[in-house]
Amino acid sequence: MKSLDSYTKALLILSVPYALVWTLCTLLWRMWPETPMVFLAVFVLAFPLGLAWVNWIRKIWRSSGENAKIQSAAAATWVYLLWWQLAVVVTDWGDLHDWRSSIALYGTGGLFLIGLGWLIWWLERSSRRIEIRRMEAVAQTESQAPKGSWNPLDPEAWYYGRGSQKLKQSLVGFSTYALLFWLIGLMLSQVRGCHEVYEMPAGGGQQKQLAVKQTVQIQKVIRKKFIINPLSAIKFNVPPIDEVKLQLDQATEHAYAVGYGEGTGAGYAGGTKFGKVRLIRIEYDGGDWALNHGVGGDLNMLFEYGILTQQKVAEQTESRRISQLAAFPPDKSPPVLFMTGQGSVSISNSETKVLRDYLLNKHGMVFASAGTAHFHNQFVAMMNHVLPEVRPVPIPMDDIIHRAPFAMGKFPYVVPHGGKEPLGWNVDGRWVCYYHPGDISDAWADGHAGIPSDVYNGCYQLGANVINYGHTEYAKWLMSKGKK
């Protein structure tokens, strides 16, 4: 074997341990996407390392021989992996969700094609070797080649038949590769959230309308004078102050805390000291799940929720695929998931089961908003598939979801994509889905779609009501479970 030059040696010495750390970081990052700063440094190192490999490829490519080409291609594949993952991490860290999902999607496609290229090369090379070996054996023994090989790399394996053997071998190779690729992808998509939990902020309160600060107008009061005849028959029996029974619980209750339970401060029973209200969005296939997601979009709502309710909220909004919901334990699941879009909604049968389990057994709730009339139809059809035994109904304006913590006198919307009243799916007296037909996420976004301030403020309040409702119902459920 030809000895390696010092540049190649140095690259390999750097790359092998880096590859191990990189793989570990990639897996960890998938599990805990909230801690990218530590891993970001590792991922960023991929850029100079990749450049060094590109430089190496440039050099080696010029040298003659098949091996040089193969080594270049292998190095290029490695650089592709490093840089693709780096792009995904950077866009995710920068909250460029559209870019992130596009890079992740097209990058996966690219990886599939590169893998397919390697498969073809390997298959061709192996089968050619086997054929040469066979021809040599025939030439030496001058007898007919043995038949009935089981080796799938051998184009003359018995199961490829007599005609079009190479085509059949290619088809088998392609199918096996595609299946493996899909299985690995599926496994990786399940990696995230092995330990994922959602923790609500600890606190307490009641599910009722928030006391509105009233403006006091001072008016001049003309005091009436009562002249009492001390000799009258009326007996004035004023009890001594100690005998007056004040209902202190009612008189001193904190009317401004938003939450549910017996704890103190704005928060929920079953919450923790480090818990925060998070706004998690559902990722789905077929459309644009990331509409108004992140900075300048639903993050405005999350921050506004913090201001309106004084509860602790997360620094960023998040997203999960439906399949990832299975990773949350029942008593640490997200109480509310948000979903919107303008295009189609496509969820698989297994996702339907996971979503149904989330809504019914994990006491979850979906808060959805229509971005177009098409999405409206898609979403209603999806919910009918998830909960076929529940009929969507218009939610009354005097329902607690419209009254606490903010009393909604009117139902605000941007434009009526799917009607002018909210729809709900009710299971055992609880709304498991609140559907806003008029693009509420546009009202939350920067610029508020140019709608009047009273309407977008109403949309913030409505959003706060729904998020609070989901958390309150979840807290109630946790409390009832605790009592049992």
Place this chain on the structure above:
Amino acid sequence: MQSVKCRVSVLVVLAFSVGCEGLCRGDELNELPLEGWKKLREVERYQMQIAEKYWREQNWKAALSEYEKFMTLYEKSEGAPFAQLKWSLCQCQLKKQNTAIKEGFQSVIDYWPESDQATASAFYIGHTYKEIGRTKEAKKSLRDVISKHPAHLATVYALADLIEIAATEKDEATQVELWKKMTFDLKRTQYAVGPCQQASRELAVYSFRQVAFDDGVKALATTYAPDQLPYHVQAYIRTPISELVADSKTKAKGEKLAETAVSWLKAQIPADIAKPEGKALARQAWIAVADVLAVALKDADVPPAYEQMHKLFSPDDEILGRFAAWHKSKTKYDLARAVYGRYADKNEGLGQIAYSYREQQNWAGAVQAYNQLIGQDAEHAVRWKPELAATQRAAGKWAEAIAVYEDLYSSDNKNAGRWRWEVAATHQQAGQLKEAIGHYRQCENFPENYKAMAWCHRHLKQPNEAIILYNQVSTHQPSAPWAYLQMAYTKEEAGQQEPAIQAFQKVCKKFPKDAHAGIAHAHLQQKYKISVTLGGAAEE
């Protein structure tokens, strides 16, 4: 003719029952009977009439205030429970169903437990719970009504609501139990008859699906007189048979059901068909037999059945028409035309032949048949000429079609406007847009003619003219949002991007509550990536 009447009556009954189910279930429960009005004093009656007037006008807010006023002024009146009930119903209309239940219906039960309105309120509590998706509470309340007031009309409505809930929950056992109760146990009073009949029909369809033919007939027999029964058995057994036969797993069941139905229908044919009643009944039963055989895909048995009928009831073009329609359903158009040729009414038969050619897109055959028809049935030329013109249009022979419409325009003055419109539409279809505009201009069906003219101008790349016309259409209130949206599209097509964006925003701003605003909003976001669309509204 008899079966046509039957079919129409079935459709009317179905449409009525479906419409009424959704719109006004329980309407009879919220009306004050004449006796109740008599008991009111004149001032009370006056106040109640004001409230009722607003109720009829669907001005729920005003009605709510007036009923409330009645309760405040005449708390001890005989009409107070009724006013309280209607107040609650107004709250339901104002989407405050929880208030209606807790402060309205429940108050009627608490304060006037013996009144008729208390029973109605008990039903409305369950019904309202159902409407707001709280099925558990709804079921409990409705079951209470049924057990406490079994003879009251509220029980009928409660049962109907429970059936609806069971259908949503796919609880077949409960559905069957309740259908049976409504079909066989309840007394069919004036208002109860509709829901009970509906239940009997649903039970029949269910029984047929289970291949329990006798049970299905028994259910239908509670609703229909014996002479109408064959027709209705056939009407309600069609879908179950076709569903069963379509699936290879249940095909045998479907065929067995069809056989049973055919035997039963044949048994209903009276021996004596000399009398008109007997003949009508026999004809109805025979038609039902042929239809069941056709639905069960017994293709070999269908023609003999029709031939037998033809022998018995000839001349009868309706039977021949059914026979030909069956041939057409099997794409045997030549055989169908042969049957049409046997029509007693030769003109009608030829008309059907011509139409069958059209269905096959054999334009030449259709034109020839229609021309022949116009010649031999000159008296009804106005009926056949539009058919000829429509055929010519479908064949792409624009000039010929226009000539026929022009002929109709001059000969059929009563419908001159319609023929002018058809001339214009044919020009438009032919791409002769300038001519089309000229003819549309002569039409008087504003705003439709203006809409069509604007469309033509847009396709002639004359956006300004189109916009002028859309502006005129926008004076027609219901068409205004559509017209503004079209103006925006027209500007966009003309490459005027900025004005187009402003026009789309105008749709959102001017009509934020209209569905067209949604289209404009989505278009601005998707095409121009503009999120500021200027909509926004709040619904009370």
